[in-house]
Amino acid sequence: MHSLQNILRLGMKELYSLRRDAVLLILIGWSFSVGIYAAGTGFSTDLHNAAIAIVDEDRSQLSTRISQAFLKPEFRRPELISFDEIDPGLDTRRYSFILVIPPDFEKDVVRGNRPAIQVNIDATATMQAGIGANHIASILAQEIERYGKEQGQDASLPLSLVTRFAFNPNLSSPWFSSVMEIINNVTMLTVVLTGAAFIREREHGTLEHLMVMPLAPFEIMLAKVWANGLVIILAVSFALWVIVESVLSVPIAGSIPLFLAGVALYLFFASALGILLGTVTHSMPQFGLMFILLILPMMLLSGGETPLESQPVVLQNVMRLVPSTQFVSFAQAILYRGAGIDIVWPHFLMVTVVGLALFALAGLRFRKSIAAIR
Structure with a gap:
């Protein structure tokens, strides 16, 4: 019970710190509102008003x-x-x-x-x-x-070929691009928020203050996970119900609460990755470079931008072990095709197992960084 109280109070501290960070607040607000709308309407693969x-x-x-x-x-x-x-x-x-x-x-x-x-x-x-x-x-x-x-010409074939486009019958690009923008933003902003929070505390000297308190490293990490995860889940909920469904009029086939439950599981992996990057870098510029080298390729190869089947077989096998690929897979299954828990539970399990393993690894790295500070 004492640990839960510490995690709750540290998480509230994270939220107060985020509230004073105008740049991150603008980034979050833009990414899950105007950014979603721009992705759904600004870039279109549809033919429109051609001369x-x-x-x-x-x-x-x-x-x-x-x-x-x-x-x-x-x-x-x-x-x-x-x-x-x-x-x-x-x-x-x-x-x-x-x-x-x-x-x-x-x-x-x-x-x-x-x-x-x-x-x-x-x-x-x-x-x-x-x-x-x-x-x-x-x-x-x-x-x-x-x-x-x-004119009486019989041009019929022995069979009739009928093409049916499932899940997006009008081939409307906003149906795809707006939802994929949300999926990509979940990964990007979760890593950025947790990594930036850790680096911000080290730069401001508040991490040393936490070290002299009776706090365990996993309490500090869990506080960052639930605080930043809460912000992401609220932002995703707003983006799906308000921007995607109401403003862009894109129908969501599946259960949004089920998708949010999957997001909550995926946040352990993304938050742990952000913390891990925050412990191996010493400033935001270094963090940004590591983000470009690691996170962007991971997002591009997860099956959201290009089909996983179009990649080399060896790379496919590697990417299937990465939770971001599983996240894209179950997100598309739920939001596009209306899949239920009976279909997506293997993806949930994979994301949870790998996420907890990376969380443990980040915890070990966090302990070493604390020992170096002390």
Whole structure:
């Protein structure tokens, strides 16, 4: 009971110290509010309001239908231009896509020939060019197939291929980017908060004051874990319920309380990692360099930014032992696919076991740093 009281009081001290640190408060507030909103809306892989023009040299019913098939929000209303306007339109970036429909296009389609439509693309916008080319190809194929069926041409296949996009049927990038921003911020800010708290105490001389008190090292560490973990959990709850669900209108498929329970388990690993980095570095610049060398690669290789399956097999096996990979896996399973505890419990167990082991290692390192101070 005496240890619990010490942990509670030390944690309150951490919260009071954080309250006076304006930079960290701004960082936390920005990361779980404006940062989430910016990630969901500022960078999009969707095609939106693309400028398109059509050179219609056929002037047929089919070419007219193709012109009318490009609709908002992916494309602006197509403009009909002459062949001589192609180069000036692309050079001045007035159009991103220009289609050239050749003469007798409709007749060739009716006869069963394979006429070609030229698609000119401004590829300086690389991502939009690639996505737009796929959209245009799909629209052309659909309109030509529909027109052929209306003309009595049997273009049916022995089987019907139906594509269904699970968990994100509209392929909307905010559904992915906003949630992944929260997942990444949990790791980043937990490590930064605990590591910065330890370095701040050493720089201000308060760590020496704690050494002369009847306190055990694990009490100091647990106080930092629960205090900074409480801040992270409250920030994550605000980001999910307010920013993601209310502001961005992104539906959460699974249980947010279950996800928060997983976050609480993961905080032992992330906090221990922050404390460990705080004991091996002596200033915030050194801590920042270690963060870049260790934490950023860990986040990039955890399966959030790139699929784990695309990495070399040896690296996959190593990363599956890292709790950050397990965290990304169960976070996506819960928030995207609505997974329950019966599915994610192995991830919870792995995160807990490795987190406690790293917490013990950080405790040993913390004891050595205390002995050096004494």
